[in-house]
Amino acid sequence: QEISLKYGAERLGKRQDADMKRFRDNRLGAFIHWGLYAIPGGEWNGEMYGGAAEWLKAWAKVPADEWLKLMEQWNPTRFNPKAWAKMAKKMGVKYVKITTKHHEGFCLWPSKYTQYTVAQTPYKKDILGEMVKAYNDEGIDVHFYFSVLDWSHPDYRYDIKSEEDEIAFARFLEFTDNQLKELATRYPTVKDFWFDGTWDASIKKNGWWTAHVEQMLKEMLPGVTVNSRLRADDYGKRHFDSNGHLMGDYESAYERRLSDPVKDLKVTRWDWEACMTVPENQWGYHKDWSLSYVKTPLEVLERIVHAVSMGGNMVVNFGPQPDGDFRSEEKELADAVGRWMSVNGECIYGCDYAGWDKQAWGYYTRKGKEVYMVVFNSPYSRHLVVKTPKDVKITKAVVLNGKEVGVKETARNEYNVDMPAKDSGAPFVIKLQIEDNTNAADKYR
Numbered sequence: 467q468e469i470s471l472k473y474g475a476e477r478l479g480k481r482q483d484a485d486m487k488r489f490r491d492n493r494l495g496a497f498i499h500w501g502l503y504a505i506p507g508g509e510w511n512g513e514m515y516g517g518a519a520e521w522l523k524a525w526a527k528v529p530a531d532e533w534l535k536l537m538e539q540w541n542p543t544r545f546n547p548k549a550w551a552k553m554a555k556k557m558g559v560k561y562v563k564i565t566t567k568h569h570e571g572f573c574l575w576p577s578k579y580t581q582y583t584v585a586q587t588p589y590k591k592d593i594l595g596e597m598v599k600a601y602n603d604e605g606i607d608v609h610f611y612f613s614v615l616d617w618s619h620p621d622y623r624y625d626i627k628s629e630e631d632e633i634a635f636a637r638f639l640e641f642t643d644n645q646l647k648e649l650a651t652r653y654p655t656v657k658d659f660w661f662d663g664t665w666d667a668s669i670k671k672n673g674w675w676t677a678h679v680e681q682m683l684k685e686m687l688p689g690v691t692v693n694s695r696l697r698a699d700d701y702g703k704r705h706f707d708s709n710g711h712l713m714g715d716y717e718s719a720y721e722r723r724l725s726d727p728v729k730d731l732k733v734t735r736w737d738w739e740a741c742m743t744v745p746e747n748q749w750g751y752h753k754d755w756s757l758s759y760v761k762t763p764l765e766v767l768e769r770i771v772h773a774v775s776m777g778g779n780m781v782v783n784f785g786p787q788p789d790g791d792f793r794s795e796e797k798e799l800a801d802a803v804g805r806w807m808s809v810n811g812e813c814i815y816g817c818d819y820a821g822w823d824k825q826a827w828g829y830y831t832r833k834g835k836e837v838y839m840v841v842f843n844s845p846y847s848r849h850l851v852v853k854t855p856k857d858v859k860i861t862k863a864v865v866l867n868g869k870e871v872g873v874k875e876t877a878r879n880e881y882n883v884d885m886p887a888k889d890s891g892a893p894f895v896i897k898l899q900i901e902d903n904t905n906a907a908d909k910y911r
């Protein structure tokens with residue numbers, strides 16, 4: 467029995483309009499975490515902090531006014547938005563999520579509602595506007611990351627414990643509304659708002675406001691998507707409302723983690739987007755990547771495929787240097803992923819969960835009547851075991867960018883698919899043509 471909610475999910479089930487289909491079919495995105503935190507890069511007063519670089523203000527306990535003095539040094543002389551967009555294009559990402567404002571409160575656009583923006587730095591220009599144009603000119607969609615939590619604003623409250631808190635936080639919510647309207651007005655090609663910094667009690671006690679923000683943005687920008695992390699319902703329940711229904715347009719809880727493709731398939735029932743860092747936990751630029759494990763391009767690739775195989779998107783993070791260039795590891799990563807995508811991208815873009823039992827050799831993705839086998843672990847047997855659902859037969863198997871391979875039925879709904887003759891030394895993709903008679907059976911039952 468469902469309870470009545472004023473600020474719960476606005477819709478049941480997946481959105482099927484063209485804008486959401488585009489969001490879903492894009493599948494692969496990049497995050498850009500760029501802000502004042504890039505300047506110290508994890509080091510403060512000669513001490514190196516291993517925690518996330520964009521949280522250095524917190525780790526080093528730096529007062530807001532001292533932290534914001536970093537604005538005097540913000541002058542990315544090597545920032546070249548066209549080069550950034552070309553790098554994203556070559557990587558094969560279809561969208562880029564940009565931190566318009568992170569928890570520190572520094573805005574990459576010349577906001578009228580605060581003094582802590584690029585306009586008040588030596589750089590002066592509208593960095594966000596330059597990025598939006600450059601990415602859009604390359605046919606790449608732009609999504610906005612926006613942190614509700616704002617360490618620079620005197621009216622922010624972690625909780626509401628007094629009348630004074632109420633009044634201050636009401637001012638803060640109005641300030642936030644104004645900034646969001648400003649972003650939607652100045653950059654109308656934005657396709658998505660990805661909210662962060664919404665875990666505090668103050669927001670959970672104002673679920674109405676989160677519903678209002680979703681509604682406001684959708685009225686201003688018809689078709690825009692909004693992540694579940696923005697949302698809290700009448701009772702402060704986040705992401706999924708008190709009736710268990712997903713709020714926003716896609717679940718955004720998979721930050722640096724993914725659900726198990728054998729044991730936890732629930733996410734295949736709704737839209738979701740994961741995001742990941744290349745080091746263990748660095749979103750903003752950190753000077754010293756030796757402090758934690760750094761994923762190889764293959765490990766990044768596997769996470770991208772893992773997400774798509776379960777019906778989700780993956781956003782790979784980049785933390786640009788304070789000078790506006792990227793570190794070599796990130797340039798090499800973009801290049802490696804791009805090379806693989808240029809050959810195998812059809813198993814990612816527009817693909818979804820196949821609904822077949824996962825096998826040890828890798829992951830399935832599906833697009834209509836085509837099922838892709840994305841092989842990360844080639845077996846010594848040189849046979850790739852495939853178990854198909856009842857009434858589904860495999861009629862053909864072709865290696866992407868390669869030749870047809872043999873398929874042998876070994877039992878009911880079980881096949882051995884041959885390995886490609888030549889070993890490319892990298893994960894490869896086999897495209898299966900299938901005969902799916904599932905609904906036919908239903909017809910005669």
Ligand SMILES: C[C@@H]1N[C@@H](c2cn(-c3ccccc3)nn2)[C@H](O)[C@@H]1O
Pocket residue numbers: 499518520521662665721741749
């Ligand atoms: C997308 C990522 N989300 C931000 C974040 C939030 N948190 C966090 C960690 C513990 C409790 C509450 C929030 N850790 N990182 C990171 O700074 C980055 O922006």
